Amino acid sequence: MPMKIAVIAAPWFTVPPHGYGGVENVCADLVDGLSARGHAVTLIGAGVSGTPARFVATYAEPPSSRLGEPLPEVFHAAAAARILDDLDVDVVHDHTLAGPLLARGRDIPTIVTMHGPVAGEPGEYYRLLGNTIELVAISQAQRRAAPDLPWAGTVHNAVDVTTFPYREVKDDMLLFLGRLHPDKAAHLAIDAARAVRLPIVVAGKCSEPVEIEYFRSQIEPRLGPDVTIFGSADATAKRDLLTRAAALMFPIVWDEPFGMVMIEAMACGTPVVALRRGSVSEVVVDGVTGVICDRPEQLPDAILTARRLDPADCREHVLTRFDVATMAEKYEAVYRDSLAARRATHDTRTRDTYRGSREGRQSGMRHERVISPVGARA
Numbered sequence: 001m002p003m004k005i006a007v008i009a010a011p012w013f014t015v016p017p018h019g020y021g022g023v024e025n026v027c028a029d030l031v032d033g034l035s036a037r038g039h040a041v042t043l044i045g046a047g048v049s050g051t052p053a054r055f056v057a058t059y060a061e062p063p064s065s066r067l068g069e070p071l072p073e074v075f076h077a078a079a080a081a082r083i084l085d086d087l088d089v090d091v092v093h094d095h096t097l098a099g100p101l102l103a104r105g106r107d108i109p110t111i112v113t114m115h116g117p118v119a120g121e122p123g124e125y126y127r128l129l130g131n132t133i134e135l136v137a138i139s140q141a142q143r144r145a146a147p148d149l150p151w152a153g154t155v156h157n158a159v160d161v162t163t164f165p166y167r168e169v170k171d172d173m174l175l176f177l178g179r180l181h182p183d184k185a186a187h188l189a190i191d192a193a194r195a196v197r198l199p200i201v202v203a204g205k206c207s208e209p210v211e212i213e214y215f216r217s218q219i220e221p222r223l224g225p226d227v228t229i230f231g232s233a234d235a236t237a238k239r240d241l242l243t244r245a246a247a248l249m250f251p252i253v254w255d256e257p258f259g260m261v262m263i264e265a266m267a268c269g270t271p272v273v274a275l276r277r278g279s280v281s282e283v284v285v286d287g288v289t290g291v292i293c294d295r296p297e298q299l300p301d302a303i304l305t306a307r308r309l310d311p312a313d314c315r316e317h318v319l320t321r322f323d324v325a326t327m328a329e330k331y332e333a334v335y336r337d338s339l340a341a342r343r344a345t346h347d348t349r350t351r352d353t354y355r356g357s358r359e360g361r362q363s364g365m366r367h368e369r370v371i372s373p374v375g376a377r378a
Contacts, residue, residue, distance in 0.1 A: 002038045003335060004089040007031055009045035010096050011059055011076035012067050016050055019234040020179075020205045022260045023115050026157050027095055033158075033328025042087055044080045056083050068208055073098045091335045094133075104132040109338040111136060111152065111331075117257065118146040126150070134338055136331070139279035142257040153334045156282070157258050158327035161319050164267035167243040168311045174198050174303065175245035175270075177238065177261050180206040180215050182253070185275075185296075187218040189249035190227055192273075192299035200249070203230035203241060242268040247290075247306040250274035251299060259283060266290070267318040269311030273302045283322075289314045 007030065013021035016028035027043070031051040034041050041053035046062040049055035058079035063072040077098035084092065093111045094100055103110035112133045116122055123146045126135060134152035137143035143154055176189040186202055193200035206215050223229070233241060242248065248265035256278035263283060265272055272290030274280045284290040288309065291302035 002040060003091060003332075003339075004040045004042075004087075005034060005335065006042045006044060006084060006087055006089045006092045007034075007053070008080050008092065008094045008096055008099050009043065011046040011062060011072055012064055013062050014047040014049065015043060015045045016235070019232045019238075023095055025159075025260065026113075026115075029158060029160055029324045030093075030328060030331060032160065033324040034332065036325070037328055037332060039332070042089065044083055046076070058083070077102060090339060093331070093335075100126075100129055100133045103129070106132075109134060109335070109342055111334060111338060113138065113155075114142060114149075115257070117255070118142055118149065119255075123149065134334075136334060138258045139282050141255065141279045141282060145255065152338060153330070155327060155330040155334065156322055157260055157263070158322045158324045159260070159263055159267055159318065160324045161267045161315070163239075164264060165239055165243050166267075166269045166311070166315050168269060170246040170270065170307075170311070171244045172198060173245055174200040174247055174249055175241050175265075176200060176202045176204070176249045177233065177241065177265075178204045178250075180204050180211045180219065182210070182214050182218070183256070185251045185253045186249075187222060188251035188253075188275075188296050188299065190219070190222045192249065192251070192296070192303060194222075194224075194226060195300035196303050197226075198246070198303070199226045199228065201228045201230050201241060201245070203233040203238070205232045238264070239268065242270055245270050247303055248272045249299075249303075250280070251296060252277050252280070254278070256280075262290075263318050263322045266314040267322075269315050271306040271309045271311075271314055273299060273306050275299075285313075285317060289317045 009015045009027040010023050013024045015024045017024040028051050031041050031043050031053045035052045043049055043051055043053040043055045046057055046059035058076045066072050080099060081102040091109050095113050100112050110133045113136045126149050131150055135150050136152055137154040138157055140154055143151055174193045176186045178184045180186055190200055242265050248270055250262055250272050252275055258279050262272050266289050272284050274292055276292050276294050280292055284292055286292045291306045293299055293302050
């Protein structure tokens with residue numbers, strides 16, 4: 001049976017985004033996938049939408065320039081809750097940080113995808129929410145980091161492979177694509193590319209204070225004719241770069257829960273060279289769709305190995321493991337399991353209430369049969 005589903009995206013970018021916006025890309029693809037499976041989806045986001053779902057905006061224009069400020073997120077959550085008051089839906093799927101705070105007391109399940117880290121305060125936040133929400137992990141690595149959280153399932157992120165061009169013959173160029181943040185370690189990608197005498201394109205967002213300081217301290221000293229700073233790549237430019245690159249460099253130095261750019265690269269037939277952190281070993285098949293290293297000094301040799309891998313294997317891996325249809329099907333199963341559990345709990349409570357009421361009436365009847373004669377004799 002088709003379901004009525006409300007998907008709440010983050011407010012920072014349009015869905016899908018024009019450039020940076022990994023969570024917004026996932027939301028757009030999920031909405032497409034659920035709609036294709038016959039479900040009635042309402043998307044709550046900011047700006048305008050490019051999906052087939054009914055769309056309700058909390059902001060006429062996404063507050064992208066205020067990314068990192070608390071108020072837009074809180075305002076978006078409050079507005080989404082007000083919108084939900086007027087919607088008839090079976091399940092809410094929330095992709096925001098503040099939104100789950102308003103799930104308490106909701107009669108329908110609230111599924112929350114955990115897009116970020118679970119260590120420290122983020123994990124404690126969801127522990128405090130308890131059973132008011134049901135969490136979905138985006139990797140087994142993320143789930144293992146906090147096994148006590150109220151996990152309802154694990155669903156890998158996905159891409160619409162048909163929107164990513166495939167190219168077998170690559171340019172003599174490497175690519176780093178991601179935020180210019182210390183955790184992403186673009187400087188390690190530059191060092192490895194220089195060690196094998198290959199030029200590298202560094203494309204990514206650099207707007208927050210931590211990103212600007214990282215660029216100043218780690219990237220600027222490494223600039224040269226073999227390093228091209230591209231800036232933030234929109235959807236078209238991103239696909240062009242991913243298709244042409246001989247390898248995608250993903251030398252993360254933190255336990256990233258997923259890493260969308262890895263499957264985007266492989267969809268284009270481009271292997272991934274990465275450090276073994278977070279979900280990397282779940283996403284990349286070492287020696288087939290990329291090369292996974294344990295230490296930064298192994299990255300140069302890994303680049304040479306990756307260039308010998310078959311691009312067709314990279315694309316096939318994404319088609320079979322990380323396609324939108326697969327993601328939508330798995331989320332659909334999470335929704336149905338949650339609804340079935342909710343119904344079972346409701347039925348149990350109803351039976352208990354009925355049983356208690358019936359026993360109470362019977363007890364009262366027995367009580368009356370005991371005391372009535374005494375009253376009569378009085």
